[in-house]
Amino acid sequence: MRTSNPALRANSLTRYRSISGYSETMTIQGAVNKSLLLIFILTLAAVWMWNRFFTEGPQVVMPFVILGAIGGLITAIITIFKNNFATVTAPLYALFEGLVIGGVSSLAEAAYPGIAFQAVVLTIGTLVALLFAYKTGLVRATQKFKSGVIAATGGVCLIYMTSMILGLFHIQIPFLFSGVIGLGFSVVVTAIAALNLVLDFDLIEQSAAAHAPKFMEWYGAFALLVTLVWLYLEILRLLQILRSIGDD
Template sequence: MKSSNPVLGRLSAAAQQPTYTVPGAAAQPYSYGGRTYQQPAGYGYPETVQTARDVMTIDDVVVKTVSLIGAAVAAAAVTWIVVPPPAMGAVWIAAMLIGLVLGLVISFAQVTNPVVLFAYAIVEGVFLGAVSKAFETRWNGIVAQAVIATLSVFLIMAMLYKARIVRATPKFMKVVIGAAAGLAVVMLVNFAISLFTGSAGPLRDGGGIAIIFSLICIVVAALMFVVTFQQIEDGIAAGLPRKYGWLGAFGILVELVWLYLEILRLISYFQED
C-alpha cells in the first residue's frame, strides 16, 4: 500500500533545481535534461557535477538497491524463523504501520541518510516475513510462486524499458504516478474500514472485484518501475549528488514490496477452497 511514492516525483524535481558554478575551470560541455551545453569559459561544471565521485551513477544505484533489498530479505527470514505463529498478526500490523510512517517521512522529506533507509528496509522485511509466513501456513508453496512472479515482472519491465518499448513520457509518468497515488488512498481507506468492521470488504474478499482490483494494482506497480527507471536516469544525466541514489533504491524497494503483496493476494484468491 506504499506504492504511491512521492519521492519519485521529487527526485526528478530535484534534477531541475538550479545549480551554481565556480570560476577557474576550462570550458567543457556537460549534459543536462537530455541535452548537451557548452560551459562558458572561465567557469566550471555545475556544483552538482564537479566531482565524479560525488554524483549518481547507475552502478551506485544498483549497489544501494541490492543492499536495501538484502536487508529486507534478511529481516523477513529472521521474522519467519523467530516470531511464533500466534504473534504474527500483531507483528504484521505493527510493522506495516511503522513502515508506512517511515516511508512517508522518507518520501516527503527526501531523506537520504542510509541509517534511516536501512531502518525502513528492515521494518519492511519484518512486515513481509510476517505476511509471508501467514500466507504460507495456509497455502503451501504460495510464497515461492509470488517471489518468482515478482522477480519476473521486474525483469520484464527492466527489459522493456531498456529496449525503449515502454517509454516514460511526461504524460505517461503523470498518469501512472496519479494512478498509484489514487490506489494508495483507496487501500488506506479500505484498511481503515476493515479495522472497524472486521471485514476485508469487496476489494480484499477474494471475489471478482478483489481480483480485478489486484490486477489493476499489479499493472500500476509494474509501470511504476518504468517511472522510477526514468527518474533515476534523469537524475544521473543531471548530475545529482550521489546521495540521491538512495532515493532511487528506496523507490524500487517500495514498488517491489507492493508488487509482491498484490501478487501474493491474487494467487491466494485462486487457491481458496
C-alpha cells in the same frame, strides 16, 4: 518528470544538484548497488521472521509485524521529506519492511503452501521483464504514460484509504477483496504497481544524468524498494484470491 511513487518526485531527486558541498554525484550503477543491498537487508529480516513463525508460531512474530509496519511508515516519511537522511533511513526501511514481508508471507504460506515462493518468483520476473522492456525501448515513460499511471495509482490509493476508514466502523466493501470481482480488481492493481517500476527506472536514470548528489543513490534505491514491496504484496494477495477461488 513526475512519478506516482511519492518517494520518487523529480524535484526531490534533482533539487540538490545546484547546492554546493556535494562534490560526488549520483550514478545509475551506484543506485543499482544500493538497491541490491537494500533487497539483501529486507531478505535477511524476512527470512528471520519466516523461521521464527514456523518454529515459535504466529503469536511470536505478530508484534514484529506491527513494529515493522509502524517503523517502515515512519522511516519512509522521514526519507521522503529529508532525502539526505536516506543513507541511514533507507536501510532501516528495508529492515522494517523485511519484518512485514516475512510475517505476511509466513501467514500466507501457512494457509496456502508454496504461495510465498510463487510470489517471489513473479515479483522478480516482473522486475526483470519491465527493466528489459524499458532498456530496449519497448516501454517508454512518455508524459501520457506517466499521467495515466499517476491517475491510476491515485485511484487505487483512494480505494484503499476508503476501505481502511470504513473498516474502522466495521464496514466492508462487498466483493472487493475476494471472489471473481476481487480477483479482477487485484489483477488491475498488480498491473498498476508493476507499471510504477517503469516510472522509477526513468526517474533514476534522468536524475543520474542531471548529476544529483551521491546520497541520492540511496534515495533512488529506497524509492524503488517502496514499489517492489507494494508489488510483492499485491502479487501475494492475487495468488491468495486465486487459491481461495480454486478451493471453493
